[in-house]
Amino acid sequence: MMVDLSSSLWVLCTLSALVPAWTQQDPQPTNRSPNQSSGLKFRLAGFPRKHNEGRIEVFYNQEWGTICDDDFTMENAHILCRHLGFTEATGWTHSAKYGKGIGRIWLDNMICSGSEKSISDCNSRGWGNSDCTHEEDAGVICKDERIPGYVEPNTIETEQRQVEEIRLRPVIASAKNRLPINEGILEIKHRDAWEQVCDEGWSQTNSHVVCGMLGFPSEKKFNKNFYKLYLDKQKPSFRLHSVKCAGTEVHLSLCPLEFYKVNNSVSCQNGAPVVVSCTIGPVFTGSGAPGQTAMKKKKVVQQQQREGIIRLKGGARPGEGRVEILKNGQWGTVCDDRWDLHAASVVCRELGFGSAKEALTGARMGQGMGPIHMNEVRCSGNEKSLFDCQYKNITQEDCKHSEDSSVKCNIPYMGYEATIRLAGGRSLHEGRVEVLWGPRGEERWGLICGNGWGTKEAAVVCQQLGLGFVSTALQIRIVGGRTQFEGRVEVKLGTSWGYLCSDGWTTKEAMVACRQLGLGYSLHAVTETWYWDASNVTEMILSGVRCSGSEMSLQQCYNHRTVSCKNTGTRHAAGVICSETASDLVLHAALVQETAYIEDRPLHMLYCAAEENCLSSTARNANWPYGHRRLLRFSSQIHNTGRADFRPKAGRHSWVWHECHGHYHSMDIFTNYDLLTSNGTKVAEGHKASFCLEDSECQELVSKRYECANFGEQGITVGCWDLYRHDIDCQWIDITDVKPGNYILQVVINPNSEVAESDFTNNAMKCNCKYDGHRIWVHNCHIGDALSEEANKRFEQYRGQLNNQIQ
Template sequence: MSLQLIRPDDLRLVNGSSPCSGTVEVYRWGQWGTVAQYNWDLNDATVVCRQLGCGSPVVTPIRAHFGEGSGRVLLRDLSCNGSESALRDCGAVDFRHIDFPHKFDAGVICSDFVKLEGGADRCSGRVEVKLNHSWATLCDVDFDWQDAQVVCGELDCGDPSALHKVPHFGQGQAWFGEGSGPIWPDVFQCHGNETQLSQCAVSPWSRAACSHGQDVGVICSVGGVRLLSGGSDCEGWVEVFYNQTWWRIHKKSWSFTDSSVVCRQLGCGSAAKVRPSGAGEGDRCVTGFQCSGTEAHLGTCSSPQILTCKPRDQVFIICTNHRSLRLVGGGGECAGRLEVFHRGSWGTVCDDFWGLAEAQVTCRQLRCGTALRGQNPVPAYFGPGSGPIWLGRLGCTGSESSLWDCPSARFEQQDCGHKEDVGVVCSEHKLLRLSEGCSGHTEVYYNGSWRSLCFNHMEKTTAAVICRQLGCGDKGTVDETISRLSPEPTGNDGLKCRPHDSSPWQCPFSLWGQNTCTDTKVAKIYCSGEVYTQST
């Protein structure tokens, strides 16, 4: 049966050094009991720490790390995705009727004062600390390498590999996105050898002028893994940050399991393909990672060793989320709002200086044919997106193989609103359908729903263009019928195609909401590629 915990105080950590560490216990069926370690992972621990207001997990110990619990083992096989606000929202297996040894009790150690948010993993992101029972960001003024050293150490994330501050990187805002809520008012003065940020001295220097645009971010060495030169954030040569240097990975002892951990750590799904690159660079690599496949971070998979290597020895991987470009909201993969994947999240593209050249590159990169001339949708035609707006002012010539090759392509937050999100329609997209394959009600997808085309004395020329677009022959006949959609969205007054039009999207038509459809009759088309019997 699935778990449905019913009380807000049905979770606690016991036998740890603080209320934010210990064996996980849940209150269920009138008793406190433990959770078996089966399928216990970082997602489950993340929800526990969140529910208890303890920040993020540092370690997820198993095998009764804090001593064997008492009572019964009540649950096992928790299936949290990590985004739930409480453990009661996760699925689990009811285990209370089975005797099970407490030597497999799950535990967690949370950071109850500092966490990193907005990064690709728990060891990179915007620095946030606990302030009056809520989370506050830190201003990048006077936050230095020693402070970052303590943050990474407290989170069991190794050493800092990068410190992201607005002035240093020339960004107009916080590197990992702007936080919300309060901003920590004081300056930390760490020496670097403290075990917790809360042990560092603070200077009560006023920071009234500091804004969330100056929220500081940190990348720790355990979070220091990246994929380079693969065309997206989710494919490329594997590099890890080790001993203050980025190193390529040697294929020796590297496995598909190791690659899966890297993909998971970067928010790129799982490993899809692993191969020697044959075109790497440098002559020094690292090896020795031995992951079991369940780790959330490559840095926990034993320690690497440095060795001499050749370019052909370096590992190139492709993750399942390697496709860094997509079109959303158009009813298919070749039309819709343009979104790009960057730094672990999907964002949109601003329409500033967007034109046919940029649309051509988009369609080419997606293998969706060519951009349809005259069908460059108005901003937010496919609905406004959400999250960051990653690209704008690309300056493409139209000959590039990907948007990343355009002269001005830079991934950074744009000064645009989502009402300016770019939409694209490519030649391989089928925005229309016939209800019975190559015959039937003629319907077009627009703004999130299918809508009927009005009959309005549609001609055979138009029917033939639609049939060719759908791969249903070179000719077609058209009749009138009653819409099958209920309720019927506002329709279009029909296409008026010309003999030279090769696609319906080149045919003149009225904009939605400006139609002159005078009755309830809609078009029904029969294509030459379909065998049918038409009743009289």
């Protein structure tokens, strides 16, 4: 398939000198190429941009081409990495992980022993003889260690890579600066110095690309006269000029551009430094959150009318996740056929982020549930919405959820925001207001002028310190762990570091800490940290931290005004074990609807269930063993669609043996079953301990790992599901005392959030339920976040309807 060059980021890593793609010139061989006589040259291409990994491309017969992943091995990768100037390979990739190349596929079924000096000595089908497509392009990951004596060629492309780090330098230090910095003079880092770009010929499309790189959805107008007065007094140092972007590029280095020579005294004589102003996405202005769609309410209503809402699911950080779209009132996924950076960037910008860093395929952010709405999406990159791109409507048979598409978007750099803090006070809630301001690497704290300072201004500061803003004023770190992903949580207030009290420290608080640290999800919320190496921090400075789990930092959570902790000492300091992946449990709603029925079960068959507290409280007063209990029974099939296995929080040593059922319970409560009235009052309930968490069935090519027989390991593997049949004890709700009427059947998995998941919003399932005293009708079962707001509203309205006489 042919793709536009702007969909990939080209990186010259070694022996070849890759010139900008727009010149259409072939790179010249270097003096150090081992294949000089044969004309072979090698380079890494694709995205994400890294100097030691990417799609492997070879220059043969005056043309660049790719290598097919058929029969590809580590031995192949070792030889190719040596061609690129690295000592060896640490891995290789298949299925065009770094994007699809263009042009010829030069080699297929290449088989090397590892001792060859050149890939031309390896066995293959021959140059240009291939039955592959570019969807099978191979990539390599080289060890970041150069061959002794290797010198990277000094070419125009090595200069081009200097564009990778850019920033906007604001010209006024003001407490009113928005978060984060989104307007200023465009600067490019070169040899530890920041230099400017000449604005001669600078266009709006150039600004659009820059804003996308910096994590902003689009560019906007600014006061040119203000900057002219400022820039007339400056002596800028120019590095770049003649930038000509189309506006669809995901990186400035993909645009045609030219560099000034160092110390060029006549550069940009008729111009001035480029100034760029970008719009800020709602997530970073306090009007949104990572788990919510990044749109304002008015826009949501407008898009709901045309069912054009997009969201990201399963990502460990803001701006990344599985792409899901709302269509026909139901959320569904996008198949990854033809999925590329253009389409991914349209999604990112639509959600209020910048351009895409990666367009991921193969359900890299976990598999979705429900319908697959789109396939073969083709975008130019200029579209305002993914729905404006060309795509195919498909059925479930055309694509599988193992082919769900995902994205990683550029987000604003949050380390040099105009952040505020309180300093010098007697507690966390009082003190002198200070502002952190400045560009990356040059941040500094300063004071706010007190002239005109009043109650309203102070209220704004208090709101920013506690709610709605991503703030680094309350800094945290983890220390003492064996890896960067674990340790005791320490907090910095003013100039002092201290630890947190672990009273009430749960998965929710630990989730926020891991998110603030950029380490993904919380695998464990640790309440005793004595076994980690101690630091010189001995003072507790924060306690009573309570979070909902969706906050961006611990500063946005509730905490005690004064330190109060039941267990003192660093032994009981709060700690975390973070992970970039997590499980995600989802109930198969349709199966509940298909299997629901009523059973009148004799009491003499319920002794075991009564022992495990699976009946309503009135069962204690029944005339045992005579009579019966009326049970609403159904099957539940719980899928793990995440990126990590679901494991019980408690270790095997603390599992409880239940003689009645002959197995161990690994969690006190695994699922809650409730019957609710029209106003949400609970009229009947049930619960299921995880008395046998195991892999009942798995997807194709996925092997079962967990089985509870013989005190085996318990859990649910990624791609597998645990099936509780309707005829298993406690797989019911005791409705003996329930009167006829309309109800809601609700099932909640992992209700106490004891085990970390990437998404807790899909843990609840609801069904409409009509009971006439003899029969029951269960319909419209769906996961809590599976429908549009309008569909959920109609569902909720049903609860208030009067009971209809059933014919």
